[in-house]
Amino acid sequence: MSLECLPSKSAMLPQNNQYLIKHERVNELTAHFSRVLAEVLDRDAEDIVKLEEVGLYDWIRDRMFTASTTALMGDKLLKMYPDYCQDFFKFDSEFLSFFFQLPSFMLRDAIARREKIFDNLEAWSKEMQRLSGGAPIDPEGPAWEPLLGSRLNRARHIDYKNRKLNSRSSAALDLGITFGLSSNVIPATGWMLMHILNPQNSDQTVLPRVMNEVREAEKPDGSLDVPTLVSQPLLQSIWTETLRLYTDVLVTRNLPEDLTLPLDEDGKRQVTFHKGDNCFAPSWLGHHDAAAWDREGKAPYDQWYADRFLTRDPETGKSSFSMSGTNGKFFPFGGGRTICPGRVFAKQEGLGALAMILLKFEFEVKQFVNADKKPTASFPGFARAFAGSGALVPGGDLKVKVRRRVVQ
Incomplete structure (x- = not known):
C-alpha cells in the first residue's frame, strides 16, 4: 500500500523524510485533515439524518476523499474540479488494466478518464502558479494555505519546478499522490467501521470499547489529540487486523x-x-496463513478479530498492542528501503477519520447489501480485484440509519 507513485528511487525522498515520516509533521497534517473532515461531515448532516438509510461505505468514501484532498492539496482544487472524486474512483477501478499492454481501443473509456483527470489537474496547477506569483509558499511557512495546501504538497511542487517537469508530468504525479491518499486508506477505514458496527459480531463489546478509546483522544473543543489517538491499544489492533485481512500487495525486487x-x-x-x-x-x-495466525484464544485467520494484536497482562489485566511473532508474515506497506513512506499518515488518517465519524454520529444497521446493492444476509466480502491491488474495496455495503450522537 503505497502513498504515492514515485518516478524514481530517490525522486521524492527528501520530501518524504521531511513531511511524511517525521511524526510532528504528520501529526500536524492529520490534525488539519480531521478538522476538514469534521466540517465536511457537518455540511449535509441535517439532510443525511433525515434519510431512512444510506450506504455506509459510499457515504464515508466521498467525504474522506474531500477532506484528504483538501488537507493535502488546498481548497481550490475541488472548487475548480468538483467531479474529481467520482472521476478518481472510476479511474481507480480501472487502474491495473493499464499494466496488461492491452491495445488502446480496449481501454478507450479508461484512457479518456485518465486524460480528463490530467487535463483538470494541469489546469488547476497552472492557475495556482498564477495566483501564487509563480512559486509555492515556502513549505516551512504556514502548515497549510488554500492554494496548494500542505507543506508536503508545496514541497512537491517546488521539486517539480526544480526538476523542470512539464505540466503534464506534474499532473501525473499529482494523480499519483491522490491515488495513494484515497485508494488504500479509504477502503481500510470503511472496513474498520463496517466491522465495528457489524450486528453479527460475536463480541458486541467492540463498539463501546472503541468509543472509550476514541473519547480519551477527544479534546474539549471536539478536535483530536492525534498522538493519544494512535497510541490506543484496541484501535491499533483494529487497524492492523484490517490491513492483515484486506490488504494485498506485491513486494517486488x-x-x-x-x-x-x-x-x-x-x-x-x-x-x-x-x-x-x-x-x-x-x-x-x-x-492468510493459518499456521501463522490461528492461535489459541484467537479467532481463525480468515475472520476479522478486533483483539488479534492485543496481549493482556495477567497481573494488571491491562491490554497492550503487540506485533510479536509477525516478522516476515505481515507487510501491508512493503518493506526495506522502498517501504511505503506514507504509512505513518495512513494510520493516522484512517484512525482519525474513524474517531471523528464515531464521535459525531450513531449508526443503526438496517441490512447488508451486495455489490449490486441487493439485500443479503451476509456481511460484505471484498470486490473482485487483480492481485496486488492494495487495500481491497468492499464488494457490498451496510445500509444504516445515521443519527447525530447526543453528547451526555
Whole structure:
C-alpha cells in the first residue's frame, strides 16, 4: 500500500523524510485533515439524518476523499474540479488494466478518464502558479494555505519546478499522490467501521470499547489529540487486523545476482532465481496463513478479530498492542528501503477519520447489501480485484440509519 507513485528511487525522498515520516509533521497534517473532515461531515448532516438509510461505505468514501484532498492539496482544487472524486474512483477501478499492454481501443473509456483527470489537474496547477506569483509558499511557512495546501504538497511542487517537469508530468504525479491518499486508506477505514458496527459480531463489546478509546483522544473543543489517538491499544489492533485481512500487495525486487532459496527445512528442495529476474512476494499468503495466525484464544485467520494484536497482562489485566511473532508474515506497506513512506499518515488518517465519524454520529444497521446493492444476509466480502491491488474495496455495503450522537 503505497502513498504515492514515485518516478524514481530517490525522486521524492527528501520530501518524504521531511513531511511524511517525521511524526510532528504528520501529526500536524492529520490534525488539519480531521478538522476538514469534521466540517465536511457537518455540511449535509441535517439532510443525511433525515434519510431512512444510506450506504455506509459510499457515504464515508466521498467525504474522506474531500477532506484528504483538501488537507493535502488546498481548497481550490475541488472548487475548480468538483467531479474529481467520482472521476478518481472510476479511474481507480480501472487502474491495473493499464499494466496488461492491452491495445488502446480496449481501454478507450479508461484512457479518456485518465486524460480528463490530467487535463483538470494541469489546469488547476497552472492557475495556482498564477495566483501564487509563480512559486509555492515556502513549505516551512504556514502548515497549510488554500492554494496548494500542505507543506508536503508545496514541497512537491517546488521539486517539480526544480526538476523542470512539464505540466503534464506534474499532473501525473499529482494523480499519483491522490491515488495513494484515497485508494488504500479509504477502503481500510470503511472496513474498520463496517466491522465495528457489524450486528453479527460475536463480541458486541467492540463498539463501546472503541468509543472509550476514541473519547480519551477527544479534546474539549471536539478536535483530536492525534498522538493519544494512535497510541490506543484496541484501535491499533483494529487497524492492523484490517490491513492483515484486506490488504494485498506485491513486494517486488529485481535480483542483482543469482539467488537460491530452500523450499523445506532440510534444503532438499530448492528454487533458483537468476540475476535480472523480477521476484514478487505477495502479502496475501503471509496474511492468510493459518499456521501463522490461528492461535489459541484467537479467532481463525480468515475472520476479522478486533483483539488479534492485543496481549493482556495477567497481573494488571491491562491490554497492550503487540506485533510479536509477525516478522516476515505481515507487510501491508512493503518493506526495506522502498517501504511505503506514507504509512505513518495512513494510520493516522484512517484512525482519525474513524474517531471523528464515531464521535459525531450513531449508526443503526438496517441490512447488508451486495455489490449490486441487493439485500443479503451476509456481511460484505471484498470486490473482485487483480492481485496486488492494495487495500481491497468492499464488494457490498451496510445500509444504516445515521443519527447525530447526543453528547451526555
